[in-house]
Amino acid sequence: MISGILELLRYEVTSIGGTPITPQSFIIFALIIIFTFIASKWIRKILARSLKKRNLDKGQRHPILMLTHYIIIVLGIYIAFNFIGVPLTGLLAAAGIIGIVLGFGLQSITSNMISGILLMGEGSVRVGDVVEIGDKYGEVTDTGIRATTVKSFDNLSTIIPNQEFFTKPFTNYSYKESNIRITVPIGVAYGSDIDKVKKILIDIANNNDKVLKKPEPIVFFTSFGDSALNFELKCWIGSPILRKRTLTELNYEINKRFDEENISIPFPQRDVWMRGED
Secondary structure (H helix, E strand, C coil): CHHHHHHHHCCCCEEECCEEECHHHHHHHHHHHHHHHHHHHHHHHHHHHHHHHCCCCHHHHHHHHHHHHHHHHHHHHHHHHHHCCCCHHHHHHHHHHHHHHHHHHHHHHHHHHHHHHHHHHHCCCCCCCEEEECCEEEEEEEECCCEEEEECCCCCEEEEECCHHHHCCEEECCCCCCCEEEEEEEEECCCCCHHHHHHHHHHHHHCCCCECCCCCCEEEEEEECCCCEEEEEEEEECCHHHHHHHHHHHHHHHHHHHHHCCCCCCCCCCCCCCCCCC
16 A cells, blocks of 8 residues: 555656656645745744844834745745756746746736835835825835735725836835924914914914924915915924824814914905996
């Protein structure tokens, strides 16, 4: 019986480049691939601990760990083919011919994969970054080899092909620093006390717990509008995630304080002169 099993394991199912492929070859190949994934998991776990001790945040660790994973998998596949005696030169030649035949159909996939590797290497898009690309705005939750996942603050996840980050301009609010400056435009009626307006706006910004004390908030008198004196309150916050919430809180408080201080926020008006008959 044992001899029969051994004979079955050595039965030639097919051949690649002159090398016979048997059930035994399949089993050895599968075991090496399984071991490769297990090894990748343990190596990445050890590497993650080392990177964390070096004070690298999650966004910085993720691309390094993903690149390590892909490198280990490629090496594992290479070793598996060599171990069962399959010549990779012939295999690569066959893959090249198939690639030419299917090139046009796989062009988009290949482009996204290359873009994904470049993104990981550059670190221009990392897990935890807040990005805006097209009409999509949210936090990066995953950077894969083919696509990047961006979760909006309404908890909706969008899968964006990596190529989009190379062919379209996008804003990464977390690329260098998490601190960003926000602008609150405001118009007041002609005749308002502009020194008082400035004082109130600065006071509102300083009393908001999301606004940073350094750099200090600043008010610009930007223009004489058709119906209003136009100002801009500019202040810094610690995270782009707080942008809309802070703007809302500041606008609520500005409306409340201006109402208490009898400072009017005007709306566009037009004077119409009726010319009488001579």
